[in-house]
Every structure is written in structure tokens, then in C-alpha cells.
Amino acid sequence: MIVEVLPVGQLDANCYILACEETKEAAVIDPGGDAEDILNLLNLLAVKPKYIICTHGHADHIAAVDRVKAATGAKVLVHSADAEMFGNPQKNLSVFLGQNVTLQPADQLLCGGEIIKLGSLELEVISVPGHTEGGICIKVENAVFTGDTLFAGSVGRSDFPGGDHRQLIKGIKEKLLVLPGETRVYPGHGPDTLIEQEKRHNPFIQ
Numbered sequence: 450m451i452v453e454v455l456p457v458g459q460l461d462a463n464c465y466i467l468a469c470e471e472t473k474e475a476a477v478i479d480p481g482g483d484a485e486d487i488l489n490l491l492n493l494l495a496v497k498p499k500y501i502i503c504t505h506g507h508a509d510h511i512a513a514v515d516r517v518k519a520a521t522g523a524k525v526l527v528h529s530a531d532a533e534m535f536g537n538p539q540k541n542l543s544v545f546l547g548q549n550v551t552l553q554p555a556d557q558l559l560c561g562g563e564i565i566k567l568g569s570l571e572l573e574v575i576s577v578p579g580h581t582e583g584g585i586c587i588k589v590e591n592a593v594f595t596g597d598t599l600f601a602g603s604v605g606r607s608d609f610p611g612g613d614h615r616q617l618i619k620g621i622k623e624k625l626l627v628l629p630g631e632t633r634v635y636p637g638h639g640p641d642t643l644i645e646q647e648k649r650h651n652p653f654i655q
């Protein structure tokens with residue numbers, strides 16, 4: 450499994466390139482800006498992008514979706530509850546960043562529970578609403594990509610439309626903290642961490 454991180458856009462969202470080492474099939478998780486940098490990294494890694502997966506519909510995680518799709522032909526996936534954020538700068542919050550992010554509709558809508566095959570890797574889609582209604586985490590091998598649901602030492606905001614703090618904490622406890630302690634957490638912003646570390650020290654989920 451290949452995992453590369455690239456902080457993108459004005460909010461430094463983590464865009465991840467996830468790829469199967471054998472087949473080089475890849476997924477771009479959260480292309481939230483800096484499309485050229487993402488495309489350069491894909492070239493450098495010599496991987497074949499098959500999917501673009503958005504952990505949720507906020508602009509800092511989706512802004513470069515159309516440009517990466519146009520250059521790679523990858524299929525765009527997002528949870529159905531966040532799908533309309535793609536075409537709505539109010540809902541994806543880009544208007545508040547002084548941008549106007551309006552994207553084409555996603556190619557496939559998720560609802561949680563799907564298994565996405567990427568070469569020899571199996572990506573499990575875990576629905577964890579609370580930051581947005583359509584927030585997902587992606588579990589693969591001993592890693593989980595958590596978007597703005599869970600960060601090192603923190604959790605996502607729930608004061609945006611569609612946010613729900615209690616639901617977020619419940620989802621983190623029931624769906625993420627039950628993963629093996631050594632599971633590597635790749636969040637939507639900031640450094641990576643481990644499930645064990647967050648279970649013990651994250652002040653928001655004690």
C-alpha cells in the first residue's frame with residue numbers, strides 16, 4: 450500500500466494519494482486545491498488514478514475534483530448526503546473562502562458500507578455523519594482516512610449546516626475507536642496519529 454500526503458489549498462487540507470503497490474491503481478482522496486501539484490505527484494509516483502474519493506463536500510476537500518478528473522479520467526465518489534454541495538458554493542462553504550467552487554455532479558454516490566476495490570486493496574466506506582451529514586471515513590488495511598471527522602487530538606467542527614456534535618462523537622466512538630489500536634489515522638488536516646493514541650488522549654472523546 451502506498452500512501453502519500455499533500456497539504457493543499459488555503460486551509461491546508463490533506464490530499465492523499467492511496468495506491469496498490471502491485472497494480473499501481475490509485476485513489477485521490479480529497480483533492481481540495483492545487484490540482485497541478487496533485488497531478489505532478491501522481492506522475493512522480495507513476496500510479497494510475499481510478500477513483501477520486503471525497504470524505505465530505507466542503508470546498509477545502511473538493512475544489513480540485515474537476516481538474517483532477519479531467520486530467521486522469523478517475524471516477525468521483527462522495528456520500529449521497531453531501532452530493533449537492535458539489536454544485537452549491539453556499540453549501541460547500543467556498544463563498545466564505547472568497548471562492549466560487551461549482552463542480553460537476555459526482556459519478557457515484559455512496560451511503561456507507563461499500564467495499565471499493567483498488568488493485569489488491571479493499572477500501573471500506575464508513576459513514577460517520579456529524580461534521581457534515583455525508584461525512585465518510587475510508588478504512589484500508591491498517592489505516593483509516595478520517596477527513597474532518599477525527600484529527601490528532603481533536604475532532605471536526607459541527608457548527609456548520611448539517612453538523613451535529615453528539616452524532617459526531619457517537620460515530621467516532623462506535624465506528625472508529627473500535628478499530629485496532631495500531632490503526633494509522635490519516636486526518637483531513639494536520640499530522641497522522643493512531644487510534645490508540647486518540648482513544649487515550651483526545652480530549653473530545655474521553
Ligand SMILES: [Zn+2]
Pocket residue numbers: 505507580597
Ligand atoms: Zn470540512
Ligand SMILES: [Zn+2]
Pocket residue numbers: 460462507509510597637638
Ligand atoms: Zn477541512
